Amino acid sequence: MKLRLTCAAALSALLLAACGDSKEPAASTPAASAPAEATATPTPFIEKVTGDPTPMPEVTPSGKDEPKVTKPESDKAPTELVVRDLEVGTGDEITPGKLAAVDYKGWRLDDGVVFDSTWEKGGKPFQFIFGAKQVIDGWDQGLKGMKVGGRRQLVVPPDLAYGDHGQASIRPNDTIVFVIDLLAVN
Template sequence: MRRRAAALAVPFSAVLLAMSSCASIPEDWKTPAFLRSDSDQMDTRLPSVTGKVGEAPKVDFEGKAPPGEQISGVAKKGSGEGALIRNDDLLQVQMVDYQWTGKGKGEQKQSSYERGAPVLLNLEEMSDDLRKNLVNQPVGSRVVFVFPGQDPEEAKAMGQPSPEPGDQVSIVDVEKRYGKGDIVDGEQTTDGGDGLPTVPDAGHGKPEITIPEDTDPPKKLKTVDLIEGDGPEVTDEQQVVVQYTGAQWSDGKIFDSTWDKGGKPFTFAVGQGQVIKGWDQGLKGKKVGSRVMLVIPPDLAYGKDAPNGAPKGTLVFVVDILGAVDSTPPPQADAGDGDKKDDKDAKKDDEKDSKNKDDEGKKDDGDK
């Protein structure tokens, strides 16, 4: 599936995003997460992080000063149920960030627990140095990262605001993993047909799509639940994790499939223009765990004469919905005085006033 916009930006901690490139981490910052001896021990310079994974962690900086270099470690190991995390997995995590301002002092900066929205973290986009404490851990693990703060002179030279003092701490709780070859459960209840393509029940791997002969494609979007999942319904702005296969109606040829790429799941945000309109419209309201056939007319795909080698005409997709998470909302601005409107309402009013002014100007010019 080709995105119609730029590559999806993972709604992740600004700290880890900024540090995810190997080149951005000076070699002398890279400190082993464990001190190797007869047994693995946590680096004692890390803050104390306690509490149940699945709930906001309790972080204690007492008696410890910011180390001024990158360190990390596993604060709590998961239960061991299910497969271990692989270095190309997509993880659903909760994320809490702190600013470690001085000895025994730390301030929470953001929490996905408080925002009510987990984060999708693509390990393949992270450096080995960052993902090493996540790989080979079971789901349910908690990992702590510490990053040195930016040098004030460096920030000034780059024209950036003066950074906060101290180091940055990120706590990552792994809730779920998605990996190559993941499938939906459930039983297929229909093959499609009745003027639409058929998809025989041949297991939950790569589907086979057969286009009906001597049949014109429908002019409107059609959706068929081949397998109906029992998860929550997909809603606008959610990050969705899927497997898919796409074929052209005109010749039945497969032009794209996650299964042909090792079965690595694909992610996108619903209703944000990151994929073709037929996906945004056809997958909204479908349940997680479903296998859905989408028959998408050209006006909701790439058009009759698709540019740049994109598939033409009516397209047929079979999409397995593996998961869906709410996108992390932006931090709320301070409300200020009680009689002030929030930014969203103020923006609407500004747009309304601007429109009224434009309309008045058009009337003066004799326009309708």
């Protein structure tokens, strides 16, 4: 019994010495047998990638003809995302977290004005991490399930694109159209 008291006193002295001369009362410590609480690990912030991310091996353009711009026959723009497979791919499926390489052409629905095209940029594919908010929500939702080798058309309403602020030649509240060729997933 005397040995236990001596060990307890030595342990108490050691703990007090380690804590310093704090005048504040010590916080109560949980019992040694209580499990430690898990702490949340912060989710890393993934910045929007500009230029060429390096992890993707060199990707060649699809070799498919540049899509033709078509104006709608109706003045009424859809209020929900429209996804249409123009050609179904047979390769790997795009999944969240994977680096994707695509050829694409985008235009404003109402007047057919092209605002961007990899074909016009010398055929250099665009690369992004799928599902990491590096592209508009219309792409993250509309490319789900697409396979390499496929060509897909997306008609994207403003709330899934650039909303009421627009972007470059995309005006506020524009519905935009894309034709996207999925070239590679890594």
